[in-house]
Each structure stands twice: as structure tokens, then as C-alpha cells.
Amino acid sequence: MRLAAIKLFGLIAVLLAGRCVLAQPLTIDITKGIEGSGIPITIASFGGGAPEDIASIVASDLQRTGKIAPQPAGSRADYSVTGQAQPGGARGYLVQFQLAGAQGAPLLNLSFDVAPNQLRPVAHKISDLIYEKLTGEKGLAGTRIAYIASSGGSWYLVVADADGQNPRVILRSGQPLMSPAWSPDGGKLAYVSFEGRHPQIVVQDVYSGARRVVSAAPGINGAPSWSPNGQRLAFTLSKDGNPEIYALDLATQSPVRLTNGSAIDTEPVWLPDGSIVFTSDRGGSPQLYRIGPGGGAAQRLTFEGDYNARPTVSPDGRYIAMVHRRGGRFHIAVLDLQTRQFRVLTSGGLDESPSFAPNGKMIIYSNGQRLTAVSLDGSIKQDFTLRGNGRDPVWAPYGR
Amino acid sequence: MQQFVRNLIAAATFALVAGCASTGDTTGEQQTTTPQDTATEQGITAQPGQDAYSYPYGQAPLQQDAYDTTGGSQTGGGPSGGGGYPGQAVAGGGNTVSADRIVYFAFDSSEILPESQSVVTKNARVLTGNTRIITQLEGHTDERGSREYNIALGERRANAVRQAMIALGVPPQQIRVVSYGEERPAAAGHDEQSYALNRRVEIVY
Numbered sequence: 384m385r386l387a388a389i390k391l392f393g394l395i396a397v398l399l400a401g402r403c404v405l406a407q408p409l410t411i412d413i414t415k416g417i418e419g420s421g422i423p424i425t426i427a428s429f430g431g432g433a434p435e436d437i438a439s440i441v442a443s444d445l446q447r448t449g450k451i452a453p454q455p456a457g458s459r460a461d462y463s464v465t466g467q468a469q470p471g472g473a474r475g476y477l478v479q480f481q482l483a484g485a486q487g488a489p490l491l492n493l494s495f496d497v498a499p500n501q502l503r504p505v506a507h508k509i510s511d512l513i514y515e516k517l518t519g520e521k522g523l524a525g526t527r528i529a530y531i532a533s534s535g536g537s538w539y540l541v542v543a544d545a546d547g548q549n550p551r552v553i554l555r556s557g558q559p560l561m562s563p564a565w566s567p568d569g570g571k572l573a574y575v576s577f578e579g580r581h582p583q584i585v586v587q588d589v590y591s592g593a594r595r596v597v598s599a600a601p602g603i604n605g606a607p608s609w610s611p612n613g614q615r616l617a618f619t620l621s622k623d624g625n626p627e628i629y630a631l632d633l634a635t636q637s638p639v640r641l642t643n644g645s646a647i648d649t650e651p652v653w654l655p656d657g658s659i660v661f662t663s664d665r666g667g668s669p670q671l672y673r674i675g676p677g678g679g680a681a682q683r684l685t686f687e688g689d690y691n692a693r694p695t696v697s698p699d700g701r702y703i704a705m706v707h708r709r710g711g712r713f714h715i716a717v718l719d720l721q722t723r724q725f726r727v728l729t730s731g732g733l734d735e736s737p738s739f740a741p742n743g744k745m746i747i748y749s750n751g752q753r754l755t756a757v758s759l760d761g762s763i764k765q766d767f768t769l770r771g772n773g774r775d776p777v778w779a780p781y782g783r
Numbered sequence: 784m785q786q787f788v789r790n791l792i793a794a795a796t797f798a799l800v801a802g803c804a805s806t807g808d809t810t811g812e813q814q815t816t817t818p819q820d821t822a823t824e825q826g827i828t829a830q831p832g833q834d835a836y837s838y839p840y841g842q843a844p845l846q847q848d849a850y851d852t853t854g855g856s857q858t859g860g861g862p863s864g865g866g867g868y869p870g871q872a873v874a875g876g877g878n879t880v881s882a883d884r885i886v887y888f889a890f891d892s893s894e895i896l897p898e899s900q901s902v903v904t905k906n907a908r909v910l911t912g913n914t915r916i917i918t919q920l921e922g923h924t925d926e927r928g929s930r931e932y933n934i935a936l937g938e939r940r941a942n943a944v945r946q947a948m949i950a951l952g953v954p955p956q957q958i959r960v961v962s963y964g965e966e967r968p969a970a971a972g973h974d975e976q977s978y979a980l981n982r983r984v985e986i987v988y
Contacts, residue, residue, distance in 0.1 A: 542840065552843035556835035559966035561930055578834035580919075581961055582934075592839040603938055603962060606931040619931065626935045647935040662932055669932055693929035706929045713928060733973070735929055751926055775930065 421452030422517055423460035432469030433476050435502040437509070444510030444524035444546060449763035451517060461485055464513065472496035478505050482513050490516055503548065521742040527779040528747060529563045529572055530754060532771050540574060542589060545778075547767055553589060561775055562606055566613050569782030573597070573607035573616060584618055586633075597631060606650045610657070617641075617651035617659055628661055628674075641678035650693050655700040660684065662692040671705060671718075684718065687725050691716070693736060697743045698780075702759065704728075704737040704746050715748050717759065728761045738777045749774040884986040885969075886944050887979065890925075893939040895947060903944055906986045907951035914957060918988040920944050922962040923969070925978035930964055937962035944984045 424445065429437040441464065445451040454460045466480030479494035491512055495505045504525065511522030526545040531538060540554035540563060554560065558577035565572060566586075573586045583599035584607050598604045602621035609616060610630070617630045628641045628651045642648040646665035653659055657676035662669050665681075668689045672681040685691035690708035697704070700720070707716035712731035718724070728746065737748040740756070745763070747756045754767035754776045767773065884906060886899040895903060910916055922941030924933040941960040949955055970977035 549841075551841045552838060553840060554835060554837045555843065558834050559963060561964075561966060576835060577963070577966070587837055590840045592837045592842070594837050602960065603934055605934050619935070621935075621938055626938070647932070647939070649935050650929065650931050662929065669929075690928065692932045708928070733927060 421450060422462065423452050423454050423458070424462040424464065424513075424517075425454050425456065425458055425460045426464040427456065427466070429466045429468040429478070429480070432467070433478070433502055434499065435468070435506065437466065437468050437478065437480075437502065437506045438464075440503060440506035440546075441510045441513070444507060444522075445514065447524075447546065447765060448514055448518075448522070449758065449765070451514065462490075462517065463487075464509075466509070468502065474498045474501075476502060478502070478509075480509050482516060503544075507544070507546070520744055521781070523740050523742060523745065523778075526741055526781065527569070528754075528776055529565065529779065530749070530773045530776040531560050531563065532769070532773050533559075534771055540572065540587075541773070542572075542779075547769075553592065554587065563775055563777050564607050564609055565777055565779045566609050567611060567780055567782070568613060569779045573609065575605055575607065584616070586616075597633065597636075603649075608652045610653050611655050617653060619649040619651070628659065630659075639677070641674060642681070643678075652694050652696050654696055660694045660696065660703060662694065671703065684720075685725070687716070695737050695739060695746075697739045697759075698741055699743055702739075702743070704739065704748075706735050706737070715746060715757065717746070726761070728757050728759075729755075736775050740778045741781045745778075747776045747778050749776055880985040880987060886940075886984040886986070888940055888982040888984075890978070890982065893936065893943045895943055902986070903947045904951060907948045907953050910948065910953045910957050910988075911951070914954065916988050917957055917959065918986055919959045919961060921967075921985040921987055922960070922964075923967060923981055923983050923985070924965050925981045926965045926968065926973070927978070930966070933964035934962050935964075937964045940982075941984050944986070 426438050426442045442453040446453050461484065463483050464480060465483070466478065468476060468478045471477040474496050475498050477494060477496055480491070481489060482491035484490050493512065495508070497505050507524035510524035514520070514522035514524070523545050527542055528545060529540065529542045532541055533539065536557060538556045538558065538560040539552045540560050541550050541552055543550040553572070556576060556578055558580060561575045563572045563574040570590065571586055571588055573584060575582050576585050581599070582604045583596050584604045585594050585596050587594045597616060598618060598620065600620050600622040603619055603626055605619040607616050607618045614634065615630050615632050617628060619626045620629050621627070625645055626647045626649045627643065628648050629638045630641055631638045641659065642661070642663070644665055646663050647669070648661055648663045650662040651659045652661070658673055659676070660671055660673050663672050663681070666683065669692045671684040671691050671694050673684055674681050684703070685705070688707055688709045691705050693706045695704050696702070702717050702719055704715060704717045707714045707727060709727070713734050714727045714731035715729045715734045715737045716725060716727045729748070733750045734748055735751060737746045739746055743759065745756045745758055747754060751774050752772045753769060754773045756765045756767070757763070883902060886902050887896045888894065889896060906918070910918060920941040922937030922939070924937050938960060941962055945958050945960055948958060965981070968977070968981045969983065970980040
């Protein structure tokens, strides 16, 4: 069964009316869901006491997970959410909600005292609390994504909420931007900028806008990736003639070269143990390899098909998602490092740039123009309908 | 290694300069803000001649239509393969290179196509005839595959042209190489015809 697509655009239009709109919001459609397995839930109105419709935001958040199925008012459901939002408290609004199970058994009962601009975040918080209670997994409603957009000779680095709301441009450039990467604390983005018509790796504080160029060597400066503790950056430099992997200590600025050969070595990402997975064509076609924290002999990881590139690692280090070519089409595929099982997740085309959600359950990717998220088992799919284009998506970690 | 350290010093110096220049005069590099407290920030004053402008979270002075790529004002939209795409990435920057400066390549290849050999020869002759000219070889790929891997492939193509020019007597110090991968397509379509136009090295001088 194809889960009914939910159109959030009308809701977004209403919510944004009368505000200063900085950029076009995304909308998200669920295009695929688990057959018959969405947990039914009813969500009653939180009343008209606040400028945000919290019940609608919660319903959209839960619907988007593909695992919980909000029902029309008056339906019978296993679970019910009731709540209220009204002026009061020290910060401006009091929001309270209850989650009840069968026969009204109380499962959650919480209240929040929030400022007016925190009504949406608190709605996402409520969604995540309900999701976690019902599924045992951490929710994603309160997380963010970053991506690159472009139009007519300008490139934009955009940060948006995971529901596509609040898209904020944090960098605009007249030259290409690519490969954004979140620091583990979610406070910084490293990316490649071609300003000045040559590539350089920049680290930008998301909140202050302050930037620092960390590499501007001759040749390629590409594919930045943060170490798990946020103290080092791995990236690609070709200053010695061909692309090689380096790791840079951000405090001491001391770089270490980790690969050595005549092939292309690029797209490094860190595993939790400090070893690095990267793309190399040393075997004739691009495949994924793994080296230790200090370099050394490389172990080949992928053997399916003639093109496996752009690895990304799940937060627990167990899975590697990648760009995989078969039959001339590019798909997102995932390798289970424990079982060595290799699974193709998308029907393919120009799929690229996978990035794991911080709970490890979803992977966001792009086809060069649009963003989509797919679940690790391939059963749930969400299309982000951008007003403009979007590519190079990266899901922010949990954090501040 | 020493060379690398020197490069890093250069990079660090550049970082200081670029950091100040690109954040403008109102960002305040020392400013610290929390995500809930950006409302007190001031907007950024754009400075002419700058390539990039950074903004604190939520403070971009961007109008609603600034990155709405659905509008009809852009050029080079081209066929979008059934109109499935809401917006087209279009090469920007305004640098149009004439056909006698473009070298083409086959799919997955960094071998100069025979029909492009004369372009290399002709431009090599110009460079050997005037040693004051510095050329930048800009490598490009089509949009298929991983973006960063395509950066590497684009560089391989630019280096193929570089080697051919050196073989024709051009001093290496007259040649610079940069790869844009798939980031600056010459043709915006998603078909083989556009891809063929995008697999190229532009000889810029």
C-alpha cells in the first residue's frame, strides 16, 4: 500500500503568513511507508491560545516518520494525544500535553514554559517524545539538515529544520560551494568553497557566521570530514600530483598524509574507532577502502558492481552508505560491516551524497536537484519538495 | 612536508584575511550567539568584489526569490527531462570560453578526444610564443556519479591537457590546473548530448 502523501505546503503557507520569509521552505511528501504498520494515533487540537498550531506540527512530524499514523479526529486509535497551548508562564507560553494508551492509560504528561519563537521547537520536542515512547527509537523532528542550493550564478549553503521549515542561508557565494560536513557538536560546518576561483576548505560557525580557511593548498582541497571527537579534519589534497587523503589537527594545524599512490584517493570518512573509509580507483574502478588511524595498508570493502564511492558512516559505525552504480544507474546502497550484507536502497538514477540521520535509521540523499530520505531498510521514503534545487544534503547530529 | 607547512602558513594567513573580508564589517568574528538569541544580530553589509558572504544563523538578508530557481529569469534552463525538476543548476560566473579553447573527453575517460587535439596544439603554440601568458586549465565532468570523485576526474582531465601541452614545449610554470568537477556544467540538460558538452577542459587565459 502506498501511504497517503501528506502535503505540508498549505500548512507552511499559513504558518509563514505575515512573517519575514527568508527563503523558500521545503515540503515533504511520504512516498512510501510500511504496509499497514503505522501505529494509529489521534491528536486533538491544542486550542487557539498560541500562534502556532502545535497539534498540526506534531501530526506532520509523526506522519513523516512513516511509523506512526495520525488519524482524523473522532477515529478510534490505540493512542491519543491531548494538550493545550496558552499564554502564561515566565517566558510567554505554557504548553502541556498528555499521551495516553489503550483505555486512557497515561504514558506521558509534560508541560513546557517557552518563548513565542520556541513554540515550533517545542512541538518538535513533543513529537520526538511521543515517537520515542511508541517506537523505542530517538526521533528526528527536532534535528536539522544542511544542503547546497544554486541559481543563476549564485550558490547557497542552507540550514533548515528536519521538516523543511526555517531554511536559513548561512553562506552565499558567486562561486561553487560543495561537500558540507557538520562538526560532531552541530555548531560548525566544514565545506569546500571555490571563491577566488580555486577550491579551499572552510570551517564556518553556524551561529556567528565566523569563517576560517583551514586548507588552500595548490590543487584539490576537497571532501572535508570531521573526526568523531571534532578535533581533526580529514580531506583530500592533490598538491603532490594526485588526490591523497590527509588528516589535519585543527588545534595545531599539523597535517598527516594517510595515503600514497598514483590513484585517486578521496572522500574520507571516519569510523568511531578512528580508522578511515575512502574512495579509491587503485583497483581500476572506484571502490571503498579502509585504512587505520595512521594510514598503512588499505583493506578493500566493496566488491559489488563497478562503482562504489562517497561513503558515509552510520553514527554507531556499523553501516556504510555509498553511491553505487549498476546498470548505468547510480543508487544509494548500504554495507553492513558486521554481516557484510550489501543492500541497494533506491531505484536509482543520479542518486548521490548520502548522509545518515543522527538516529541511524534514515539516510538523506540527493539526485543532484532534489532531496529524499530513505530508511535503512528501504521501507520508508520521504521526498523533500524544494521550491528551488538542493544537493549535498547532510543531516546534523544531535546536539545543541 | 616543509612545502606543506609553508602552504599551511599561507593558508592560515589567507584564512585571517579571507575571514575578515568575507564576514563583512558587521558580523563581528568574536560575537558569540546561541541559536535562540540571534535576533539581536545586525544584518551584513555586502561588499562589492567579494565572492562569498557568510551570515550568522538566521540573519541572511535574502529575499524570498533569491534562491527560488523556479523563476524564468535564468538562462540556459534547457530541457529538464520531462520537467521533473523544479530548478536547473546553471553554470554561473559569466566566463564564456570560446570553442577553440575547449577540449572534450569521452565518458569515464581522461584521454583527449582526437577532434580536440588541434585545440590543444593551437593553444600550446600561443603559450610557447608568449611566455608571459599564464593559463588556467579548468577540468569538468558530467553530472553522473559522486561529486567529489568527479572533482578528482576533472583534475585528471586537466592534467592530461597539461601533459600534452608540456610535451608540445609549454613550460610547466605557465600552466595552472583547477577542477570544478560537475559543479559548473556548460549545458544544463540531463541527456547524453549535454553530458558530452560537459566533459571538458577549458583553457582559460
